[in-house]
Amino acid sequence: MKISRADAISALTLPSLVSGAALIADWQYGNTAAAVELVTALAAGKLSVVSFAKKWSPTLSWGAGTVAAAFGQAAITGAVGGGPAVYAWLVSVGLAGAARVVYRHHTRHDHMKIEQESVRLQTGLVRLQMAHHQLVQRTTPEPAVAGPNLTGRTVEETKLRTVVWELFQAELPGCTVERTRTGWTAVLDLPVNLDRTRLRAAWDKVASGMGVAGEFMLEDGALTNQLIARFIDGDPLAAVIPYTRTSGARFTDPVLLGVDRFLNPVWLDLAYNHTLVAGSSKFGKSTLVRSIAVQLADRPDVVLYGMDLKPGAPELTPMLPILQDLATTPEQAHTLLDWLKEELTERGEILAQAGDQEWDPQKHGRPAVWVLEDELAELVRQGDDGPWKKQPASKKQESLLALMRFAGMHFLSATQQPSRKVFGGTTDARGNYANRLSTRMNDADHRRFIFGNTPGWEPGKLDAPGKFLLQSPVHQVPAPYKGMWLTGDEFRAEVARIGATTVRAPVGKRLILPVGGDTNQDRVRAALVKYGNATRRELEQATGLGEKQVLDAARALRPEVERCEDTQTWRLVPVGAWEAQAIASR
Ligand SMILES: Nc1ncnc2c1ncn2[C@@H]1O[C@H](COP(=O)(O)OP(=O)(O)OP(=O)(O)O)[C@@H](O)[C@H]1O
Numbered sequence: 266m267k268i269s270r271a272d273a274i275s276a277l278t279l280p281s282l283v284s285g286a287a288l289i290a291d292w293q294y295g296n297t298a299a300a301v302e303l304v305t306a307l308a309a310g311k312l313s314v315v316s317f318a319k320k321w322s323p324t325l326s327w328g329a330g331t332v333a334a335a336f337g338q339a340a341i342t343g344a345v346g347g348g349p350a351v352y353a354w355l356v357s358v359g360l361a362g363a364a365r366v367v368y369r370h371h372t373r374h375d376h377m378k379i380e381q382e383s384v385r386l387q388t389g390l391v392r393l394q395m396a397h398h399q400l401v402q403r404t405t406p407e408p409a410v411a412g413p414n415l416t417g418r419t420v421e422e423t424k425l426r427t428v429v430w431e432l433f434q435a436e437l438p439g440c441t442v443e444r445t446r447t448g449w450t451a452v453l454d455l456p457v458n459l460d461r462t463r464l465r466a467a468w469d470k471v472a473s474g475m476g477v478a479g480e481f482m483l484e485d486g487a488l489t490n491q492l493i494a495r496f497i498d499g500d501p502l503a504a505v506i507p508y509t510r511t512s513g514a515r516f517t518d519p520v521l522l523g524v525d526r527f528l529n530p531v532w533l534d535l536a537y538n539h540t541l542v543a544g545s546s547k548f549g550k551s552t553l554v555r556s557i558a559v560q561l562a563d564r565p566d567v568v569l570y571g572m573d574l575k576p577g578a579p580e581l582t583p584m585l586p587i588l589q590d591l592a593t594t595p596e597q598a599h600t601l602l603d604w605l606k607e608e609l610t611e612r613g614e615i616l617a618q619a620g621d622q623e624w625d626p627q628k629h630g631r632p633a634v635w636v637l638e639d640e641l642a643e644l645v646r647q648g649d650d651g652p653w654k655k656q657p658a659s660k661k662q663e664s665l666l667a668l669m670r671f672a673g674m675h676f677l678s679a680t681q682q683p684s685r686k687v688f689g690g691t692t693d694a695r696g697n698y699a700n701r702l703s704t705r706m707n708d709a710d711h712r713r714f715i716f717g718n719t720p721g722w723e724p725g726k727l728d729a730p731g732k733f734l735l736q737s738p739v740h741q742v743p744a745p746y747k748g749m750w751l752t753g754d755e756f757r758a759e760v761a762r763i764g765a766t767t768v769r770a771p772v773g774k775r776l777i778l779p780v781g782g783d784t785n786q787d788r789v790r791a792a793l794v795k796y797g798n799a800t801r802r803e804l805e806q807a808t809g810l811g812e813k814q815v816l817d818a819a820r821a822l823r824p825e826v827e828r829c830e831d832t833q834t835w836r837l838v839p840v841g842a843w844e845a846q847a848i849a850s851r
Pocket residue numbers: 505506544545546547548549550551552553681704730731732747748749750751
């Protein structure tokens with residue numbers, strides 16, 4: 266242990282003071298002082314010994330000891346003086362120094378203990394303060410932070426602003442909500458910390474946060490930070506959409522199909538493209554075909570032909586007044602396909618002469634043609650086998666599909682059984698039919714023949730008759746539509762109205778389909794019943810007989826059949842006219 270200056274001073278001071286005081290007392294009182302000092306020293310010494318022995322207060326023990334030593338030194342200094350006094354002083358200095366060292370030793374430990382205790386107490390205090398802080402934090406409500414103002418002008422706007430804030434901590438600088446007939450549309454201006462890709466990706470969460478029952482459609486706005494959300498409330502397509510007569514005047518005018526989910530009209534361009542209508546039974550396929558057919562038939566530059574090979578031709582027979590002709594047997598279907606081929610060749614020549622690429626009825630002198638086909642699969646089933654194995658109807662149709670469009674000639678084909686075979690071996694109809702519509706289709710496999718495997722095109726999900734999907738050059742996003750509902754009465758009325766003014770192709774230039782009959786006369790009669798009047802050539806075409814056989818049969822049928830020299834045609838004598846003749850000859 267190092268002895269400091271303070272140690273030296275305190276060790277020297279007391280003995281020196283004691284010696285000085287003893288010398289003064291001796292000078293003043295002589296031996297009496299020394300005696301008193303001795304007695305005091307002995308008494309203090311005794312007290313010290315007893316105190317140490319009985320383990321009384323250390324202060325008393327050490328204090329009494331110190332007093333005994335001091336008075337002992339004083340007694341020796343006063344009584345003896347000289348050398349012993351010096352020795353006594355020295356012993357006292359030594360004792361004082363030792364006492365100081367002992368004191369320092371003890372107090373050092375005490376200091377350390379005090380310091381440790383102090384550290385412990387301070388640590389405890391800090392812990393206590395921390396616990397108090399935590400307790401305060403947990404129990405005291407958060408002070409209100411000044412947040413964004415999420416209140417909008419409409420309930421929807423407020424909800425949108427709130428949900429976007431909760432999900433992205435983003436405050437919309439702009440959010441305009443407008444009511445529509447089927448819900449509402451919101452134009453969202455996005456802040457810098459939220460781009461529209463992120464918002465689109467998380468839109469499911471936004472929609473569920475909005476808690477509204479319906480469907481959202483998203484599209485990019487005009488500005489790069491704008492997203493447009495169209496909300497469709499419930500199912501607007503559940504409503505019945507009444508048939509509306511349209512006023513298309515040219516074959517290139519679009520036809521009206523129905524409405525989209527916003528109840529906006531849906532139009533389809535049919536010109537220069539073939540159209541396929543698919544769908545399971547009882548879901549509105551025929552209604553769609555009918556509403557398209559009456560609109561086309563109402564245009565002066567369009568003629569319609571039909572092909573319906575189902576027994577009794579149930580779909581197209583009611584349309585006879587607006588059709589130029591209807592093929593109902595495989596023979597007739599082949600004749601129609603062959604005639605289309607010839608017509609196509611002639612039109613090709615007309616176009617070549619005019620130096621044109623596309624057919625224009627006004628300019629090129631012949632109307633646009635639509636061939637309505639009901640149940641394509643039936644044509645393949647009946648028209649590809651037997652005598653037509655080498656030249657199957659499906660192959661004829663496939664080559665026509667590829668070539669006819671430019672000549673203003675089109676197919677509008679309906680099927681409920683789309684398959685690879687039906688489409689002439691190609692895996693889907695896309696190559697041939699640019700316009701594809703489908704009402705509900707129960708067979709999931711059929712879907713790919715209409716729409717391919719692109720996700721979203723799922724006619725199996727259409728849940729009501731009249732709803733359909735549409736894929737066309739301008740309809741590339743899968744969305745359900747609802748077709749116009751043309752009641753049976755409305756349909757018959759439209760067919761009668763349009764049929765009354767439907768212009769037939771002129772005699773000699775028209776399609777003549779084969780007719781049946783047991784004898785030659787039966788066949789000629791059947792042909793004249795079907796076509797009213799016919800040239801000899803047309804009778805040959807209809808009956809499949811040679812020139813002489815036709816003339817013999819026609820002559821044998823006189824007077825039921827007569828010949829008009831002016832028009833070079835044969836006709837059945839009208840019943841009324843024949844009776845009038847009979848009366849006149851009486
Ligand atoms: N656009 C429509 N709106 C409302 N209901 C419709 C609509 N189209 C069809 N329906 C309902 O569906 C029924 C079947 O319609 P449609 O005859 O057109 O179906 P389809 O699929 O052609 O059946 P099928 O092949 O058996 O003739 C109709 O009688 C009508 O009740």
